[in-house]
C-alpha cells in the first residue's frame with residue numbers, strides 16, 4: 001500500500017492540483033520542466049504572483065453577469081489560479097526531494113504561507129457570487145462540464161460559502177490552523193532523528209549486504225536510522241531481542257509528543273468545522289462526495305470484514321505464539337510488537353522456506369524496472385524511452401512515454417528511487433504537471449514522478465529489491481499511469497483526480513501482476529548467475545503469500561476504523577489510549593507502553609482523514625478488475641487497452657461507479673476479493 005498521488009504540493013492541492021503552461025514565468029525550459037529554484041527568490045516571486053492574482057480576481061468579479069460563460073467563468077476561475085501556481089513552478093515538490101536543505105526549508109515555510117493564503121482566497125464570497133451568477137442561470141452543459149460544475153459548487157460549500165459572515169470567519173480560522181498543523185506534523189516526522197547505536201554483535205542475524213551499508217559512529221558503533229530500509233530488516237532478522245525492543249520503541253515514537261498534541265488539536269478543529277457546515281460529524285462531511293457516500297456504509301463494510309477476518313487472525317496468532325514458545329522454551333501467551341516481525345520471518349524461513357533476502361538476489365532493480373516497463377507498455381499500448389532532460393538529483397532517471405501505435409508523446413516520467421538525507425521517506429507518485437486541453441486545442445503533456453526509498457547499490461551488490469518492494473513499485477506505477485495516460489479535457493478532472501476511495505484501485509490492480517508466475521519470470525535475473533526466479537521458488541512465494549494475511553488485513557482494518565471512529569466522535573479521546581484499546585480489540589495485540597504510533601500516522605493528518613478505509617474499499621474493486629484479466633489473459637492487450645480507455649484515460653470525467661461498470665460490463669462484486677484472501681474457502 002502506499003500513498004495516493006499524495007498530499008502533494010500543498011498550495012495547489014487546496015484548490016485544484018495543477019500547474020500548466022502559457023505563463024510569463026514558466027516552470028518549463030525548452031518544453032520540459034526545470035528544477036532550478038533559488039531559495040532567496042521564492043518569497044518575492046510569490047509576492048509578485050499574488051499581486052497579479054489579486055488583480056485577475058478583481059477583474060473576474062467585476063465582469064458583468066450577462067457576459068459570463070463556462071469558458072470565462074468556470075475555466076476562467078481555474079486558470080487564474082493556474083497562472084499563480086505556474087509562477088512558483090514545481091518548487092513545492094522540491095520540499096520533498098531537493099538535496100539542498102536550505103531550499104527544502106524555504107519551500108516548506110513558503111508552502112505554509114501559501115496554504116494559509118489559499119484558505120483565505122478560497123473563501124471569498126465575491127468570487128463565489130460571481131460563479132453563482134453563472135451557474136444559477138442553469139446553463140446548458142455537457143455531462144463532463146456539468147460534473148465539473150457540480151463538484152466545484154460542493155467544493156465551495158465545503159469552504160463555508162453558505163455560512164453567515166461571523167461563522168465564515170470562524171470557519172476560515174479553523175481551516176488555517178488545521179493546515180498549519182498538518183504541515184508541522186509532516187515536518188516533525190521527516191526531520192525526526194533518534195537512531196539506535198548498536199555493536200557488531202547486536203547485528204547478528206543480519207546480512208552483510210545490510211551491514212555494509214550502515215553508517216558508523218566515531219567509536220565504531222553502527223547507526224540504525226528510523227528509515228524503512230534500516231528498520232524493517234532489523235526487526236525481522238536481528239537476533240538480539242533487546243536491540244529490537246529498543247528500536248521498536250524508538251520507531252513508534254517517531255514524530256514525538258508534539259505530534260500527538262497536533263493530532264488531538266486537529267480532531268477538535270475538524271469537529272468544529274463540520275458542525276459549522278451543518279454535518280453531524282466530520283466523517284459525514286468527508287464522505288458526502290465519495291464513492292461510499294456515508295460513514296454508516298463504510299463502518300458496515302469494515303465491521304463485516306473484521307468479523308470474517310477475526311477467526312483467521314486468532315488462528316494465526318496462536319500458531320505464531322506456539323512457534324515462539326517452541327523455539328525459546330517460554331510459556332508466553334502473547335506476541336509483543338518487537339517480536340511479531342521477527343518470529344513471522346523466522347517461521348516463514350523455516351516452514352515456508354522463504355528468505356526474502358535470498359529472493360532479493362533475483363531482483364536487481366534495473367531488471368525489475370525494465371521488465372515492468374515492457375510488461376505494462378505491452379499491456380496498455382505504450383513505450384518508455386529514456387531521455388536526457390533536467391532532473392533534481394543525479395540519481396533521478398527520466399523517460400518519455402509514447403503511444404505504441406502512433407508514436408505520439410503522451411507524458412514525461414521521472415524515477416527517484418534511493419534514500420537521501422531529508423528526502424521524502426515513503427514511496428509515492430507526484431503528479432507535477434496535469435494533462436489538459438490547452439486553449440489552442442493541443443494537449444498538455446503530463447509530467448509525473450515516482451519517489452521511493454529502495455536499497456542503494458553497495459560495492460558488492462547492485463540495488464536489489466525485495467519482492468514487497470517490487471509490489472510497491474508496481475503500485476506506484478499504477479498512479480503514474482493514471483496520471484500519465486489521462487485524456488481528460490479539463491485539468492481538475494485529469495489523472496488520479498478521482499474520489500479518494502477509488503484512487504487506489506488502479507494501483508492495487510497493478511500489484512496483482514507482481515504475483516503472476518509468468519511475470520515473475522520476466523522481471524527476475526539472479527545478480528550472480530543470471531537465472532530467472534526458479535518455478536519452485538515462485539510456487540513457494542505464492543504459497544507463502546497467504547501466510548499472515550488475516551493479521552495483515554486486520555491491521556489495515558484497524559487503521560481504517562481508528563481513522564473513521566475518531567472522526568465520528570463528538571469529543572476528542574486520549575488518542576494514545578484509544579489507539580491501544582482499539583488495537584487490542586481488532587488485532588489482539590498489546591502495544592509497547594510509552595509508544596505513540598499515531599504520532600507518525602501521517603495519513604490521518606494529511607489527506608486520508610476519514611478516508612483510510614479507501615485502501616480496502618478500492619482493493620475490492622481492484623480484485624474485481626483483475627478477475628477480468630485473469631479470465632481473458634494477464635497479458636491480453638485488448639483488455640489492457642479497454643482498461644486504459646475506460647479507466648486510466650477518464651480521470652474523473654464520469655462517476656466512478658459508471659466507469660467501473662463500463663469496464664466490467666456489470667457492477668462491482670466482492671467475490672474475487674474474498675477469494676484472493678482465502679475467506680470463501682471455509
Ligand SMILES: [Zn+2]
Pocket residue numbers: 001002003004005475476479504507
Ligand atoms: Zn497508492
